[in-house]
Amino acid sequence: MHEETAVADFGLDTTxxxxxxxxxxxIARFRGGDLGPVPALLAIVTLVAVFGLANPSTxxxxxxxxxxxxxxxxxxxxxMAVSFSLLLGEIDLAAGFTAGVAAAVMATRLxxxxxxxxxxxxxxxxxxxxxxFTGFMVAKVGIPSFVVTLANFLIFQGILLLLVKxxxxxxxxxxxxxxxxxxxxxxxxxWIFVVIALALFAxxxxxxxxxxxxxxxxxxxxxxxAGTTAVAVIAxxxxxxxxxxxxxxxxxxxxxxxxxxxxxxxxxxxFVLDNTRAGRHLYAVGGNxxxxxxxxxxxxxxxxxxxxxxxxxxxxxxxxxxxxINSVSATTGANDTLLLAVxxxxxxxxxxxxxxxxxxxxxxxxxVLALIDNGLPLVGKRSVFWLVEVDFSSSGVKAIAAxxxxxxxxxxxxxxxxxxG
Amino acid sequence: MxxxxxxxxxxxxxxxxxxxxxxxxxxDVDFRVHAGQVTSLIGDNGAGxxxxxxxxxxxxxxxxxxxxxxxxxxxxRGPRDAAELGIEFVYQDLSLCENxxxxxxxxxxxxRLRRGLLDKSSMEQAARDTLATLGxxxxxxxxxxxxxxxxxxxxxxxIARAVLWNSRIVVLDEPTAALGVAQTEQVLALVRRLAxxxxxxxxxxxxxxxxxxxxxxxxxxxxxxxxxxxxVTASTTKxxxxxxxxxxxxxxxxxxxxxxxxx
Ligand SMILES: Nc1ncnc2c1ncn2[C@@H]1O[C@H](COP(=O)(O)OP(=O)(O)O)[C@@H](O)[C@H]1O
Ligand SMILES: [Mg+2]
Numbered sequence: 001m002h003e004e005t006a007v008a009d010f011g012l013d014t015t016x017x018x019x020x021x022x023x024x025x026x027i028a029r030f031r032g033g034d035l036g037p038v039p040a041l042l043a044i045v046t047l048v049a050v051f052g053l054a055n056p057s058t059x060x061x062x063x064x065x066x067x068x069x070x071x072x073x074x075x076x077x078x079x080m081a082v083s084f085s086l087l088l089g090e091i092d093l094a095a096g097f098t099a100g101v102a103a104a105v106m107a108t109r110l111x112x113x114x115x116x117x118x119x120x121x122x123x124x125x126x127x128x129x130x131x132x133f134t135g136f137m138v139a140k141v142g143i144p145s146f147v148v149t150l151a152n153f154l155i156f157q158g159i160l161l162l163l164v165k166x167x168x169x170x171x172x173x174x175x176x177x178x179x180x181x182x183x184x185x186x187x188x189x190x191w192i193f194v195v196i197a198l199a200l201f202a203x204x205x206x207x208x209x210x211x212x213x214x215x216x217x218x219x220x221x222x223x224x225x226a227g228t229t230a231v232a233v234i235a236x237x238x239x240x241x242x243x244x245x246x247x248x249x250x251x252x253x254x255x256x257x258x259x260x261x262x263x264x265x266x267x268x269x270x271f272v273l274d275n276t277r278a279g280r281h282l283y284a285v286g287g288n289x290x291x292x293x294x295x296x297x298x299x300x301x302x303x304x305x306x307x308x309x310x311x312x313x314x315x316x317x318x319x320x321x322x323x324x325i326n327s328v329s330a331t332t333g334a335n336d337t338l339l340l341a342v343x344x345x346x347x348x349x350x351x352x353x354x355x356x357x358x359x360x361x362x363x364x365x366x367x368v369l370a371l372i373d374n375g376l377p378l379v380g381k382r383s384v385f386w387l388v389e390v391d392f393s394s395s396g397v398k399a400i401a402a403x404x405x406x407x408x409x410x411x412x413x414x415x416x417x418x419x420x421g
Numbered sequence: 422m423x424x425x426x427x428x429x430x431x432x433x434x435x436x437x438x439x440x441x442x443x444x445x446x447x448x449d450v451d452f453r454v455h456a457g458q459v460t461s462l463i464g465d466n467g468a469g470x471x472x473x474x475x476x477x478x479x480x481x482x483x484x485x486x487x488x489x490x491x492x493x494x495x496x497x498r499g500p501r502d503a504a505e506l507g508i509e510f511v512y513q514d515l516s517l518c519e520n521x522x523x524x525x526x527x528x529x530x531x532x533r534l535r536r537g538l539l540d541k542s543s544m545e546q547a548a549r550d551t552l553a554t555l556g557x558x559x560x561x562x563x564x565x566x567x568x569x570x571x572x573x574x575x576x577x578x579x580i581a582r583a584v585l586w587n588s589r590i591v592v593l594d595e596p597t598a599a600l601g602v603a604q605t606e607q608v609l610a611l612v613r614r615l616a617x618x619x620x621x622x623x624x625x626x627x628x629x630x631x632x633x634x635x636x637x638x639x640x641x642x643x644x645x646x647x648x649x650x651x652x653v654t655a656s657t658t659k660x661x662x663x664x665x666x667x668x669x670x671x672x673x674x675x676x677x678x679x680x681x682x683x684x
Contacts, residue, residue: 032569211542215564275538280521284529287518294516295530296500355520 016214019223033416037349039409040364044371051375059378063243065235066256068367068374070181073258074099074320076366078337079344080269080359081313084306086345087286089354090138090145092307094130095314095341097156100333102127102315103322104163106177107170116174124315130156131311132304139303153338161330169329172322180261180323184254187240193260194236198229258320262363265316270359282306287355317341336399340369343406351413365409372401429492431456431621432477432508432590437486439476446472448645450486453638454590454621459612461624461632464642465666470625473642474592477623478510479503507589511579511596523563523570524548527582551585552577555614559607573604580611590621597631609635629659643669 030038051059058064078095085092092098102123109119130152137148164170172178185193202225209216236255244252273279284292285302293299321337322328341362348365350357377393384390390397430453439447446469454460462470475481477488479500488495490506497503503510517526524541527548533540548563559574567575576596583591593612597605613635616622626632632639633653639662641649648669651657664670 215562277532277534277539280525280532280539281530284518284521284525287520288516291516291518292529294500294512296504297530355518 017217019217019219022217022220033418035349035412035416037358037361037364039412040348040361040368043347043368043405044364047368047371047375051371051378054375054382055378055380059375061243062238062241063252064374066184066239066243066252068370069256070258070324071374072366072370073181073262074317074324075337075340075344075369076262076363077265077320078314078317078333078341079348079362079366080265081310081317082338082341083345083350083357083359083362084282084310084313085145085149086342086350086352087282087354087357088145088303088306089286089289089352090303090307091149091342091352092134092145092310092314093149093338094134094152094156095149095310095317096333096338097153097160098127098130098311098314098333099318099321099337100160100328100330101130101156101163101318103318103328103332104160104170106319107172107322107328108163110172110174110177111170116176120319123318124312127311127315127318128308129311131308131314134311135304135307138307139300145307157334160332160334164328164330164332167330169327171327177319177323178326179257181256181258181320182323183257184239184252185257185260187254190236190240190255193255194232197260197263198225198232201225201228265313266359266363269313273359278302278305283355285354336402339406340366340402343402343409344369346413347405347409349409351417352410353413353417368405369402372405373398376401428455430454430489431491433487433489434473434477434483435487435489437473437476437483437488439472439481439484446645447476447483450642450645450647451650452640452647453650454623455638456589456621457616457619458637459616459622459624459635460638460640461626461636462640462642463626463629463632463662463666464648468642468666469645470642471594474510474594474623474625477503477508477590478592479508480510504586507587509583509586509588509591511576511583511591511593517567517575517579519568520566522566523560523578526567526578527551527563527585529582531586547585548581551581554618555581555584555611557581557611571604573600573607576600576604576608577611580608580615584615584618584620588620590623591615592623592625594625595627596624597626597628605631629662632662633657633659639665641665641669 029036078099081098082092082095085095105126106119106123109122110116114122134145134148134152137143138145184190205221205225209218209221239255240253242251242253244250273282281292281297281302282305284295284297285299285306289299292302318333321332344365345357345362346352346365347368348357348361348363350361350365376398379392381389381391381393432452432454434450434452437447437450437452438445450469450473452462452473462473464470472481476483477497479497479502482498488497495502495506497506497508500510518529521529524545528544533544533547535543545563552560552563557577559577560570567578570578580591580593580596596612597608600608609631612622612624616635616637624632624635636653639649639651639653639657640647641651641662643665646669649665651661
């Protein structure tokens, strides 16, 4: 009797639910094909286990862990950029070269004696302009994004070549840019950062729980916060160990600054997408553009804005690329940068069909690809099924592995769409 | 025509014409919608029903004729004009975002803000209240994504969205076309409740059982003209309505054969 009235008044929203109910719902969603970031999390655990067993001394070293995070950062940021196009149900194949051009603009301005803020500002303006150009061609002219960004792939590559001169390399003299990827917080700073981040996370989770009228059980919040705390504390303890080579007479320890930088980007973009009208409309346009149009949403403006954001964020990714090698050349953002970025987003659970995906997916997918990239060479030469000798450290194997990971993720995406259909 | 002039119509169209290029679709059409009533619009395929309701919704603005809202001349030149008058349109093919949840869809394009950010809890409460006033019992949680709902539930959400906006008139173009028996019944009950709450409801339908069960009035179109505007009473029969659709004329008595070869 009590239950009946409750259901009539949207009981599922207002009656407290247990952890079992939530698990039940999650399994139902899973069966319905909505896997979210779960495959990426499983992949991370599996890869760590496999590579850890194959080469424990190197792969599981603290130095490699820090290295992995730094390797992943640029791809993650560019993957977040590409996610804006994927959320629309579009794609940006030129995001890698947008990153390259932004990095080159910054590097050449610095070389010409500009101060850092001016150089960064100009490169950001260029990145925004490139994104707007793509958005204009897609939203106003009506060319499929696949074609526009394929053309841009060539155009932006050309711009990059002109900026850095054929075969040239532009070194970066700015300490701040060089430190983005490479420098670490001090152990004390690392702890302060972790404590503040965890406190904010817990506060946010509790607030969501309060607003849910019991639909989110407190025990779930406790589990999430405890789990995250455990991972963060273990990671910080490891990173605060000295990871300099034994013979070196300096110490390297603390959390790489890419971690707070990427987290800051991730959290702020997620907040904007979840809490603003523009963010909501982006998901709506990606889910059903016609429905969005009928609801009075200016679909073309949303597309323009999304591609602009994509351009700007790709430009920011360019700073990470530049910082990794302290210089910019014609290969900055070239080669597999774009494929890894798209792969990271999709492997993380962002749909290629639009309307589904979050920034955290890009981060998790980026970690998966960084793990493959970082772990495979450490496996070395092995015979597979006692049949063929394979050199896992060859770039051929790496490329095949990353490509297969993308195909698997895209299959999961396509199949889950079918089963939900 | 048995036009009852007891109450002033909420919306009245007079002598409306509409052409698409050289195709003259609506010929001097008169049409009335009363508050608190379900007015069904019937007619054969291609009779012009969708064109007529889309002209009310501002999707296909009229070429000539008068539109009066509460006795005043108005111009409906676009969907915004219609929305401003409180005319909401529930599309034949569902216009919901499957990836968004019930609340997000109900407020799509008109999200409530608080200090510049989405006011989620207020929207959720309002969505729940609206569904509760409409007596909707089939949607258990307003946080479910549309993807997980049945066709009937989706139609319910689409209708609830239309009434969330202090709307005066809700136009539904074949809302039950894609639904099973039980779901059709639920949606029709909802349609009836909208009228009972004082809204003017326009129901475009092919299904005479649906029309008979919920309508107060029936307007029948035939080849782009308004063939009849009748009140549904106890003596109204399905055969009469079928006669209006197939020949544009009121059958003299319920026993008249339908002309099977009349195309
Ligand atoms: N956008 C349009 N352009 C040209 N002709 C149209 C258009 N919309 C409808 N028509 C024509 O108008 C006539 C009436 O169509 P419609 O209003 O859809 O009828 P109903 O909804 O009663 O089936 C049909 O002959 C159809 O071909
Ligand atoms: Mg029609």
